[in-house]
Amino acid sequence: MMMVRKSKGLGERHQKILDFIQEYQRKHKHPPSIREIGENCGISSTSVVNYYLDQLEKTGHIERDRKISRGLRVTGVNASADTLRVPILGPIAAGLPLPELQPGVSYMTDNEANAVDVARSLLPPKEKGNDLFALEVKGDSMIDAMINDGDIVVMKRAVEARNGEMVAVWLARDNEATLKYFFKERDRYRLQPANPTMKPIYINKDEPLEIKGKVVMVIRKVEVMS
Amino acid sequence: MMMVRKSKGLGERHQKILDFIQEYQRKHKHPPSIREIGENCGISSTSVVNYYLDQLEKTGHIERDRKISRGLRVTGVNASADTLRVPILGPIAAGLPLPELQPGVSYMTDNEANAVDVARSLLPPKEKGNDLFALEVKGDSMIDAMINDGDIVVMKRAVEARNGEMVAVWLARDNEATLKYFFKERDRYRLQPANPTMKPIYINKDEPLEIKGKVVMVIRKVEVMS
DNA sequence: ATAATACTTGAACATGCGTTCGATGTCAAG
DNA sequence: CTTGACATCGAACGCATGTTCAAGTATTAT
Numbered sequence: 460m461m462m463v464r465k466s467k468g469l470g471e472r473h474q475k476i477l478d479f480i481q482e483y484q485r486k487h488k489h490p491p492s493i494r495e496i497g498e499n500c501g502i503s504s505t506s507v508v509n510y511y512l513d514q515l516e517k518t519g520h521i522e523r524d525r526k527i528s529r530g531l532r533v534t535g536v537n538a539s540a541d542t543l544r545v546p547i548l549g550p551i552a553a554g555l556p557l558p559e560l561q562p563g564v565s566y567m568t569d570n571e572a573n574a575v576d577v578a579r580s581l582l583p584p585k586e587k588g589n590d591l592f593a594l595e596v597k598g599d600s601m602i603d604a605m606i607n608d609g610d611i612v613v614m615k616r617a618v619e620a621r622n623g624e625m626v627a628v629w630l631a632r633d634n635e636a637t638l639k640y641f642f643k644e645r646d647r648y649r650l651q652p653a654n655p656t657m658k659p660i661y662i663n664k665d666e667p668l669e670i671k672g673k674v675v676m677v678i679r680k681v682e683v684m685s
Numbered sequence: 686m687m688m689v690r691k692s693k694g695l696g697e698r699h700q701k702i703l704d705f706i707q708e709y710q711r712k713h714k715h716p717p718s719i720r721e722i723g724e725n726c727g728i729s730s731t732s733v734v735n736y737y738l739d740q741l742e743k744t745g746h747i748e749r750d751r752k753i754s755r756g757l758r759v760t761g762v763n764a765s766a767d768t769l770r771v772p773i774l775g776p777i778a779a780g781l782p783l784p785e786l787q788p789g790v791s792y793m794t795d796n797e798a799n800a801v802d803v804a805r806s807l808l809p810p811k812e813k814g815n816d817l818f819a820l821e822v823k824g825d826s827m828i829d830a831m832i833n834d835g836d837i838v839v840m841k842r843a844v845e846a847r848n849g850e851m852v853a854v855w856l857a858r859d860n861e862a863t864l865k866y867f868f869k870e871r872d873r874y875r876l877q878p879a880n881p882t883m884k885p886i887y888i889n890k891d892e893p894l895e896i897k898g899k900v901v902m903v904i905r906k907v908e909v910m911s
Numbered sequence: 912a913t914a915a916t917a918c919t920t921g922a923a924c925a926t927g928c929g930t931t932c933g934a935t936g937t938c939a940a941g
Numbered sequence: 942c943t944t945g946a947c948a949t950c951g952a953a954c955g956c957a958t959g960t961t962c963a964a965g966t967a968t969t970a971t
Contacts, residue, residue, distance in 0.1 A: 487750065487756075488716075488748075488758040488764075489715055489716050489750070489753075489755055489756055489757075489758065490714075490715050492754070492957075492958055492959085493958065493959065493960095494957085494958070494959095502919090503919085503920070503921085504919065504920050504921065504922095505921095505958085505959075505960085506919085506920075506921085506922095506960080506961075506962085507918080507919060507920075509959075509960075509961090510918080510919085524713065524715070525959080525960090526926085526927075526959070526960090527715075527718075527927080527959085528718070528754035528755055528927060528928070528957075528958055528959075529715055529754055529755050529958085530713075530715055530959090531715075532714040532715065538714075539766075539767040540765075540767075541765040541766075541767045541768045541802065542767045542768060542804045542806075575804075575806075575807065576767070576804035576805075576806045576807060577804060578768045578801070578802035578803060578804055579802075580768075580801075580802045581801065581802065581904070581906060583909075602831070602880075605828070605831050605832070605833050605905075606831070607831050607879070615909060621910050623908070624907075624908070624909055624910065625907050653833070654828075673907075673909050674907045674909075675906075675907055675909050676904065676905060676906055676907060677903075677904070677905040677907070678807070678902065678903070678904055678905075679831075679902060679903040679904075679905075680807060680901075680902055681850075681851050681899075681900045681901055681902060681903070682849070682850070683809075683841060683850055683899050683900075683901050684847050684850065718927075718928060718929085719928065719929065719930095720927085720928070720929095728949085729949080729950065729951085730949065730950050730951060730952095731928080731929080731930085731951095732930085732931080732932085732949080732950075732951085732952095733948075733949055733950075735929075735930075735931095736948075736949085751929080751930090752929065752930090752956080752957075753929085753957080754927070754928055754929075754957065754958070755928085756929090
């Protein structure tokens with residue numbers, strides 16, 4: 460029988476358990492029992508589940524209320540069953556370069572200070588959230604995209620896009636960042652402002668076009684007293 | 686010993702149990718046991734708790750997974766510990782009248798179809814959410830408020846506002862609804878569009894000005910494939 | 912090889928916790 | 942007063958569930 464040795468961080472079994480707990484919690488609105496974890500992760504003995512749970516607790520991935528039935532919960536990024544915590548990687552403004560995104564890396568953090576919580580119901584059901592990030596709009600340069608100073612733009616990392624999607628791009632030509640609707644045409648790309656009264660930008664296909672991500676959502680918090 | 690007879694709807698004991706479940710869930714991230722409910726609600730017997738729980742289940746206030754430890758959850762508005770479900774009361778467009786709001790009534794619903802879930806962390810911590818509602822913007826009439834067709838506007842019911850707050854008002858004079866920044870001046874109200882290039886509307890204080898609510902948040906979901 | 916560590920098993924145990932039931936108390940209607 | 946619906950209690954029952962342990966198997970290091 461094969462064994463899964465953890466080289467660094469979590470073994471795949473740890474990960475599977477963690478995922479299962481989250482999925483179960485989301486589905487049933489209460490945590491799973493040790494035995495349920497075992498059954499769904501191919502572990503026949505409750506003690507083995509307990510064994511892994513202990514490790515996950517030591518490494519800080521879960522918390523447990525000992526002696527309490529189903530008294531366990533995942534901590535950190537995916538702590539909530541109903542929201543995703545999306546990290547705010549930085550500002551976005553016409554003159555500012557867009558933050559560098561390492562592919563394959565989750566930008567997730569559990570730091571509430573630099574993140575926005577987004578209800579899962581507002582995103583596609585299958586969205587895992589690992590390649591989501593957010594930018595805070597600075598200045599008025601995005602008004603043509605109907606986006607205001609202070610708005611939070613939630614994006615999904617991408618290097619290409621389909622027609623009609625709104626993308627964040629770095630225009631090397633003009634040395635600026637912008638949010639535009641993306642259209643691929645015969646031999647060029649058309650970047651269309653959301654505001655229909657404004658003219659599109661055309662980029663030849665041989666020019667560099669750095670798509671950083673697709674806009675998924677825009678959130679504007681309005682100041683309200685009382 | 687006094688008894689609490691339920692005349693209509695929930696008795697105070699039902700309410701107390703309901704509140705306790707929610708509070709407990711928010712605090713511990715897992716539901717309470719029957720005995721814990723009893724201890725914290727001044728009920729000495731588990732069967733009595735079970736008795737009330739059965740009623741709450743029949744009336745649809747909670748759901749139970751029988752035989753499963755701590756397998757209970759509140760349904761409806763406050764189902765989630767991390768999000769608030771805000772009902773979408775209807776469309777908002779220049780030509781359409783704004784929906785009537787009964788003061789003191791919670792517009793909350795558990796119907797997911799006509800509601801948006803908003804992360805509690807995006808709202809003031811004390812926000813209970815009882816006078817929140819949302820409107821779906823139809824058409825381009827709100828572009829001067831940087832609000833697009835299809836956007837969801839989350840609002841808080843109000844009949845008056847402070848300077849600088851964005852309000853939804855019904856302009857009886859022009860027979861239309863609009864979203865504007867509100868300023869009270871000497872003998873008039875100034876309704877300022879978000880777009881600085883557009884001119885404000887002035888309303889004399891003796892003219893009717895129907896403020897329906899303050900804008901708390903704007904949510905724009907952008908179409909993204911894949 | 913050998914030892915040490917990591918992983919797995921199955922079973923037994925103790926108790927947390929939902930369920931059920933008979934008895935009792937309270938109140939309104941007949 | 943009697944009756945019946947509602948509310949409360951306490952205790953017992955039994956399964957669900959976390960805990961523990963002794964022993965076995967794999968993987969890596971020495």
